[in-house]
Amino acid sequence: MxxxxxxxxxxxxxxxxxxxxxxxxxxxxxxxxxxxxxxxxxxxxxxxxxxxxxxxxxxxxxxxxxxxxxxxxxxxxxxxxxxxxxxxxxxxxxxxxxxxxxxxxxxxxxxxxxxxxxxxxxxxxxxxxTIGGCTAAAALAVVRPGPGDTVLIGGAGGGVGVFAVQLARRAGARVIGTGSASSADALRVLGAEPVTYGDGLADRVRALAPGGITAAMDLHGTDTAHTARALGVPDARITTIAAVVPGITPANGASAAPGAIEEIASLIAAGELRxxxxxxxxxxxxxxxxxxxxxxxxxxxxxxxx
The missing domain is CATH 3.90.180.10 (Medium-chain alcohol dehydrogenases, catalytic domain)
Structure with missing residues (x-):
């Protein structure tokens, strides 16, 4: 048995x-x-x-x-x-x-x-x-972060966020990650600049990034996506994984590129991702x-x- x-x-x-x-x-x-x-x-x-x-x-x-x-x-x-x-x-x-x-x-x-x-x-x-890594890879494929980008990641300390933050940083982007006040230290360890979620998020992001943000990944719901829109990010550079927002392309782990999870596993084995x-x-x-x-x-x- x-x-x-x-x-x-x-x-x-x-x-x-x-x-x-x-x-x-x-x-x-x-x-x-x-x-x-x-x-x-x-x-x-x-x-x-x-x-x-x-x-x-x-x-x-x-x-x-x-x-x-x-x-x-x-x-x-x-x-x-x-x-x-x-x-x-x-x-x-x-x-x-x-x-x-x-x-x-x-x-x-x-x-x-x-x-x-x-x-x-x-x-x-x-x-x-598998799920966290593939979903993060799919989200990055939508917004394509790179050097010169400032990316807002909602739910940055969650199961997908821990991969998305590090992968975006490896791509050369600056990352601002939303979370609770208690998650701030954990987000810093991953390479994100923490910001608390909730009412007033747009103002807090403006204070952290006066030059604006250029891309966003909402890994929790829709609040981060709507905040990114309010801050002038075009829909083509916003994605969600847990909700659908008309005009914004959602990301799904099933659409991750072939070999994406093997690449993530190799980075972890090499000590380059935690x-x-x-x-x-x-x-x-x-x-x-x-x-x-x-x-x-x-x-x-x-x-x-x-």
Whole structure:
């Protein structure tokens, strides 16, 4: 038997259940999961039955998308992976489990995906890369930050923000990041100049950047996008990930360029990007991990260990 975290009802409690141990079929690998990273999409997709149906989910339903572990079974026809290899990737709403089946030609949303974990990255770190890293890469591809840019990033301390801030800085841009007062030090460590969100944001940004801002990424809602518009940023250089604003191009991790997540993993392995882990929980305490992550005030990533 194998353990899997599942919902009894959408929006209800998570439970750890014993389930039959899955077996890799043709074109699949089985991964023994050692760690799973949590993202806002995990609880949003499963918040109620209607939302779950939009994402093609039905009960019994698992939980979590980001995972890391070791290949322990290879199905017929698979040549790109071998047992014993460390891998990470995404498997939508089924990652928090002892074993996850991955279609080697699949996608995060359909069949899952897998990438080799570089030497120098532990499984806890690898387990938080896929959704946050791909989404950040997609957001940067929309706004194209570079030298001479001043970029406003809303939700800069969140799971996507920790990647977006550092990638924008690597591209040569100055970064102003919104967050709570308690996140200021964490944002400075990432390379952002902190500014508190909320009423009066535009005035605070003007004070920090009298010459104006040139691009914006709203990684939380729409407030940063509307503030950027008010400060004269053209729609073509604004993006959102968690909401749709007419005229502004949204970013989605599924549209990240091929190889984007491998490049991010290589930078982390080389010590050129850092991934703050805010907290980790054993699988038996997955509910506490979900509660912390869903509060949207955690500075960094939340990991479930199996």
């Amino acid at each position: 194998s353990r899997a975290v599942q919902f009894e009802s959408f929006g209800g409690a998570l439970v750890v259940r014993e389930v039959p141990e899955p077996q890799a079929g043709p074109g699949q690998i089985r991964v023994r999961v050692t760690a799973a990273g949590l993202n806002p999409m995990d609880w949003f997709m499963t918040s109620d039955a209607a939302t779950a149906a939009r994402f093609g989910l039905s009960l019994p339903c698992g939980f979590g998308t980001d995972y890391a572990g070791v290949v322990d079974q290879v199905g017929d026809g698979v040549t790109g992976f071998a047992t014993g290899e460390r891998v990470f990737g995404g498997a939508m709403s089924r990652a928090v489990a002892d074993h996850v089946l991955i279609d080697v030609d699949g996608t995060i949303a359909k069949g899952g995906d897998a990438h080799r974990t570089p030497e120098g990255i532990d499984d806890r770190t690898a387990a938080v890369l 991934v703050p882990i805010a907290a980790s929980f054993p699988v038996e305490e997955v509910g506490a991990g979900l509660e912390l992550q869903a509060g949207r005030h955690v500075h960094g990533k939340v990991v479930i260990e199996l």
